[in-house]
Amino acid sequence: MKVGLFIPCYINQLYPQVGIASLELLEKLGVDVEYPLGQTCCGQPLGNSGYEDDSKGTCQLFVENFKNYDYIVGPSGSCVYHVKKHFDILEQTEDVKRVRENTYELCQFIYQVLGKTDLGASFPHKVGIHKSCHGLRGLRLGSCSERMDPHFSTEENLLKEVKGLELKTLNRADECCGFGGTFSVFEEAISVKMGKDRIQDHIDSDVEVITGADHSCLMHLEGLINRNKQPLKVMHIAEILNSSI
Amino acid sequence: MAHAEAAAKFNENEAKVNWHDKALWFVRQKRDKQAHKIQGWEQLRDYASALKANVLSNLDNYLVQFEENAKKNGVTVHWAANAEEHNKIVHSILQKHNAKKIVKSKSMLTEECHLNPFLEANDIEVIDTDLGERIVQLAQEPPSHIVLPAIHKTKEEVDELFQEHLGTKPSGGNPEYLTREARKHLRNKFLQADAAITGVNFAVADTGGFVVCTNEGNADMGAHLAKVHIACMGMEKLIPQEKHLGIFLRLLARSATGQPITTYSSYFNKPEEGKEMHIVIVDNGRTEQLSREDFRRSLHCIRCGACMNTCPIYRRSGGHSYDATIPGPIGSILSPGKDLTKHSSLPFASTLCGSCSDVCPVKINIHEQLYKWRQIIVKDVPQPFVKKNIMKAVGSILAKPKTYDFVGKSTRFMLKNTPKSLINSKINTWGHARDLPEVKGDNFEEWYKKKTEK
Ligand code: SF4
Numbered sequence: 001m002k003v004g005l006f007i008p009c010y011i012n013q014l015y016p017q018v019g020i021a022s023l024e025l026l027e028k029l030g031v032d033v034e035y036p037l038g039q040t041c042c043g044q045p046l047g048n049s050g051y052e053d054d055s056k057g058t059c060q061l062f063v064e065n066f067k068n069y070d071y072i073v074g075p076s077g078s079c080v081y082h083v084k085k086h087f088d089i090l091e092q093t094e095d096v097k098r099v100r101e102n103t104y105e106l107c108q109f110i111y112q113v114l115g116k117t118d119l120g121a122s123f124p125h126k127v128g129i130h131k132s133c134h135g136l137r138g139l140r141l142g143s144c145s146e147r148m149d150p151h152f153s154t155e156e157n158l159l160k161e162v163k164g165l166e167l168k169t170l171n172r173a174d175e176c177c178g179f180g181g182t183f184s185v186f187e188e189a190i191s192v193k194m195g196k197d198r199i200q201d202h203i204d205s206d207v208e209v210i211t212g213a214d215h216s217c218l219m220h221l222e223g224l225i226n227r228n229k230q231p232l233k234v235m236h237i238a239e240i241l242n243s244s245i
Numbered sequence: 246m247a248h249a250e251a252a253a254k255f256n257e258n259e260a261k262v263n264w265h266d267k268a269l270w271f272v273r274q275k276r277d278k279q280a281h282k283i284q285g286w287e288q289l290r291d292y293a294s295a296l297k298a299n300v301l302s303n304l305d306n307y308l309v310q311f312e313e314n315a316k317k318n319g320v321t322v323h324w325a326a327n328a329e330e331h332n333k334i335v336h337s338i339l340q341k342h343n344a345k346k347i348v349k350s351k352s353m354l355t356e357e358c359h360l361n362p363f364l365e366a367n368d369i370e371v372i373d374t375d376l377g378e379r380i381v382q383l384a385q386e387p388p389s390h391i392v393l394p395a396i397h398k399t400k401e402e403v404d405e406l407f408q409e410h411l412g413t414k415p416s417g418g419n420p421e422y423l424t425r426e427a428r429k430h431l432r433n434k435f436l437q438a439d440a441a442i443t444g445v446n447f448a449v450a451d452t453g454g455f456v457v458c459t460n461e462g463n464a465d466m467g468a469h470l471a472k473v474h475i476a477c478m479g480m481e482k483l484i485p486q487e488k489h490l491g492i493f494l495r496l497l498a499r500s501a502t503g504q505p506i507t508t509y510s511s512y513f514n515k516p517e518e519g520k521e522m523h524i525v526i527v528d529n530g531r532t533e534q535l536s537r538e539d540f541r542r543s544l545h546c547i548r549c550g551a552c553m554n555t556c557p558i559y560r561r562s563g564g565h566s567y568d569a570t571i572p573g574p575i576g577s578i579l580s581p582g583k584d585l586t587k588h589s590s591l592p593f594a595s596t597l598c599g600s601c602s603d604v605c606p607v608k609i610n611i612h613e614q615l616y617k618w619r620q621i622i623v624k625d626v627p628q629p630f631v632k633k634n635i636m637k638a639v640g641s642i643l644a645k646p647k648t649y650d651f652v653g654k655s656t657r658f659m660l661k662n663t664p665k666s667l668i669n670s671k672i673n674t675w676g677h678a679r680d681l682p683e684v685k686g687d688n689f690e691e692w693y694k695k696k697t698e699k
Contacts, residue, residue, distance in 0.1 A: 009643070013653045014682045019689035035693050038646035046643075048597065048616070051636040057644025080699040087615075125540065135598035145277065146555060146603035148286040171472035172270070176557045180596025185674045187594060189253035192559050192678045194596075225677030 003033040004066045006074030006103070009041040011215055018215055021238040022075040022106055027046045028242070029114060033073075034063045044082035046180045052089050052218070059083075060089055067095040071113065072103040072144050075238050077135025077180075077214040080105045080182050085138065105139055106238055107154045123240050124164030128207035130198065130221065131174040132214035141213065145173050155213055155237055159242045162240060168205045179220035202232060209233045211240055247590035252562035266560040268396060271629055273554040275503025276604075278528040282505075283495065290416075292492050294608035297545035300483050301535060306525065307450040307483045314453025315524060318515035325527045327357035334525050335360060335442065336367055342473050342521075344369070344439030348530065350457065350464035351375040352444025353391050354527060355475050356586055357493060357570045360442075371442075372434045383410045389564030391571060392501045392550035397563050431522040445524070446510075446547070447476035447493055452488045455524070458507040464634070465511050475523045480531050481544040493547060496606035500549035518627030529639055534582045541619045543578045545607040550603035550633070552611060558594055567591060574601035579615040581622065589626045592618035657684045 003026065019035075026033045040063055043055035062083065066072045074080050083103045090096050110116055112152040131153070135141040142153035159167055178184065178194025185191075199221055202210050208231075212218055215236050222234040258264055280286045300307055310320045325331035328435035331354075339347065347364065349355065349371055356620040361371045363383075368651065373382045377394040381387065383406050388394030395403070400418030407413040409421055416422045423445045443464045448455040455456050455476060457464045468474040484493060516522035535541050553559045564572040567587060569580040577595065580588035601611040623633070641646050661684050687695070 007689050009649075009653070013657055014684060016687060016692055020352070020692065023693075028698050035690075037447035037694070039690075039692065040646055041643045046523040046636060048619070048639055049636060050621075051640065052620055054637050054640030055643070056640075058640060061644055061646070125295040133596065133598035137603055144603055146600055146656055176596050176598035176600065178557065178596060180598070183593070183596050187252060187558070188247045188674050188677065189249070189256045190558050190594075191596075193256055193259075194557055195679075197266070197561075215261075219682055220679065223675070223681065226680040227678060238401065242626075 001022075001070045002068075002089070003031050003071045003109075004069035005035040005075050005178065006039065006042075006066065006072050007035065007076065008074060008076045008078070008079040011038075011041050011076065011206050015215055015236070016217070018075055018236040018238055019176055020178055021242040022073075025110075025119065025238055025242045026073065026107075029110065029116060029119065031114070031205050032178040034069075035115050036140075042079040042082045043086075045181055047082060047086050047089075052086065056089060056153060058116065059087055063087075063090065063096050063099050064168050066090055066099050066103075071109065072099060073109045074103070075106040075213070075236060076216065077105045077132050077139055077195070078216060080108075081134040081138035096216055098171055105135055105141065106143055107141060107158055109158055110156045117157050119158065119161065121243055122163035122165075123243050126166045126168055127159060127236075127240070128168045128170055128202040128210050129153070129159065129237075130177060130202075130210055130212035130217055131155065132212050132217045133176050135213050136174055140237065142174075144234055155211075156238070158241060159211070165240070168202075168207045170201050171184070174202055175218045179217045184220055191220070195220050199224060199230060199232065203230065207232065209235055211235050213237050213238045246568065247399055248391065248562070248566055248594040249567075249590065250254050250593070251566035251568065252558070254564055255559065257392060257543075259278065262561050264399070265397060265449045265563060267541075268424065269560045271555045272393070273551075273604075274685055276500055276551060276554065277503075279503045280458070280504060281497040284501075285566065289492055289496055290606055290608050292495055292546060293547075293606055296484060296489055299606050300383075300485060300633040301481065301541060301544055304480065304483070304535070305484060308480060311448055311453055311483060312526075313451045314451065316453070316470045318453050320453065320515060320522045323523060323525045325525055325529070325530045328527075331358045331477065331525055331527045331529065332360050332363040335474040335477070336364065336369075338475055338523055339364070339369060339440055339471065342440060344473065346437050346439050347371045347436070347442060348374050348434055348463075348471065349442040350444065350459055350465040350467055351378050351394070352477055353388075353570060354479050355442065356388065357529065358477075360477075368515055372431070372438075374431055374434070374461075375459065376461060379427065379431065383407075386569070389572065390550060390553055391548050435466050435470050438467060438471045440475065441471040442477065443468060443477045445476050445482050446497065446522075447484050447490060448478055449490065450483050452514065454512055455482075456490060456494070456512050457511055458494075458509040458510045460502070462502075462509045462641055465509055467538070468511075468513065469517075472519075473521045473523070474513070474516070475525065475529065477525045480526050480528055481546075489609070497547055497549050500551040500604070500606040530583050534579070537582065540578060540582060540614055542609050543575065543611075543614060545609050546575050546579075547607055549606055551604045551606065555600045556595075556606040557600070558596070562594070567594070574611045574615070575609065577630065578609075579617060581618050584621065586626055589622045592622060626655070653688060657688065
């Protein structure tokens with residue numbers, strides 16, 4: 001099994017530590033993983049802004065980069081969702097179909113494909129999960145509070161096995177943080193308000209570290225936390241799962 | 246005004262936003278509890294969605310069947326192609342009976358057709374009898390929510406409004422006192438009414454009857470007291486058979502207000518002796534929406550309002566920010582079909598979180614339709630030159646690894662070296678209230694290259 005590591009554009013440029021943690025984690029789990037050089041983006045920022053037509057070249061490049069891997073794994077629920085959901089703008093060649101089918105969010109890959117939960121990590125802190133919407137309601141990484149399905153959560157399953165980690169329950173289990181890509185710029189007032197409310201819920205729930213499987217949401221929350229000098233840290237779930245003491 | 250501006254305005258009063266958000270979240274939680282209580286909730290949603298899909302695919306037949314059966318029951322059926330025709334039909338029925346005082350129960354369709362101002366311009370008094378609707382009517386505002394029309398008003402605001410219009414005493418917003426006064430005021434209106442107008446929640450094709458749901462009994466009170474009952478319905482309100490009511494009534498009340506059943510679900514079949522019953526079936530853009538394959542499912546809507554209560558944006562921007570009869574997520578996919586230019590900001594008033602689609606009792610894929618409208622809007626509605634060209638540029642940068650690499654590096658260089666004061670200035674919408682990420686060292690690709698070269 002050969003895995004291609006997909007590192008979304010913003011993680012590549014702004015959060016290399018998340019990419020590093022993802023790679024190390026997969027290597028630790030014995031996965032034969034490679035990062036195809038020359039990747040850029042999944043095209044989501046364009047698609048969500050209404051310009052999916054202008055994103056065809058980007059999507060095609062994605063397929064070219066990853067078509068020869070058995071699995072494509074990336075630490076970002078929303079980008080993975082975009083590949084799976086919106087690549088129908090491309091001609092559905094065998095390559096395109098295979099890439100869409102075999103692209104996985106990192107936690108989902110570890111849990112569903114590798115069938116592992118205990119990754120040998122330890123992280124003695126109080127942690128709250130921000131369940132990003134595209135992962136939750138798009139990729140169904142867990143049950144969501146609107147639907148009457150039995151409770152489950154991929155992120156929880158993995159974090160529960162981390163030594164010393166205390167998982168906190170939030171008042172609103174899966175409310176959106178207000179990032180939403182270009183929404184965060186064009187609807188600034190609401191975006192900021194939603195982010196503030198999301199952070200407050202974590203503070204009220206005695207959380208020290210907010211984590212999640214989508215760093216774009218975390219970037220938005222971190223921006224607010226730093227600006228307002230709040231006593232919280234933000235870490236991608238790969239960083240927690242990869243940490244040991 | 247575009248949604249973002251209106252929302253920003255609403256957000257100037259943060260305490261009120263918090264209150265609005267909590268009030269609607271409270272309803273959402275009530276809904277969750279009720280939905281958990283019945284077994285097979287998801288199955289019910291499947292049934293309801295399939296039934297609605299069936300109705301939409303066979304709408305012509307069901308409409309004819311409904312008309313036939315209603316006529317047999319002694320009901321007069323009218324057809325209106327648009328809002329104007331609807332208003333004229335209602336007016337002509339009222340004229341025939343020389344009706345001057347009308348009581349109306351809640352109906353989003355009559356809002357959509359702007360019936361009240363039309364009738365008022367023709368010297369007819371229309372009183373909205375749903376308490377929430379009456380409140381917004383007194384305030385001369387449109388409803389801000391389809392089930393909770395006055396949810397944007399605090400009880401203190403209602404107190405002032407009643408003092409001004411109903412001559413009540415200052416009560417500091419005492420809900421019991423205010424409701425009692427409203428009841429007294431409305432009772433007189435019911436007694437004097439010449440005709441009653443109601444909406445329609447479900448029209449049953451195989452019986453020709455229809456169901457109206459209210460929590461205050463005001464539709465019944467109006468319809469039973471007045472000599473003429475006019476029921477106004479959008480043509481998608483049909484369900485095939487009477488037995489299907491069991492599915493829809495169970496879903497509707499729980500989704501709307503978190504009640505097991507609406508307090509009054511009244512089934513109207515035929516006029517009482519010596520009285521008249523009319524049904525006006527309205528198209529007003531529905532056929533056109535039906536013809537748009539990507540958007541036809543929006544016509545499944547049973548107007549429960551659950552998507553509004555769950556929408557994190559609606560809760561923090563208020564119904565009026567949508568500037569449309571049907572606000573919130575469902576409004577944002579219905580409105581562009583009516584006037585693309587006027588409502589072009591609505592499909593963007595969402596993070597595409599998908600909560601609306603998962604809460605919807607008839608399984609409308611709202612967030613997917615929002616995405617689809619976005620693609621249409623940037624093509625059909627003139628976009629700012631800069632935005633359009635930036636997107637084109639971004640598209641071509643991301644398609645070419647080398648250019649992307651160069652742009653990535655320069656952006657990181659800029660983020661590292663531009664003074665904070667400039668980055669966090671007003672010109673940069675991101676940095677206005679949020680810090681930008683701190684950039685250190687190599688990007689991932691550079692790191693990976695170094696690692697693998699070793
Ligand atoms: S779209 Fe669905 S949730 Fe929203 S009002 Fe209609 S039926 Fe209710």
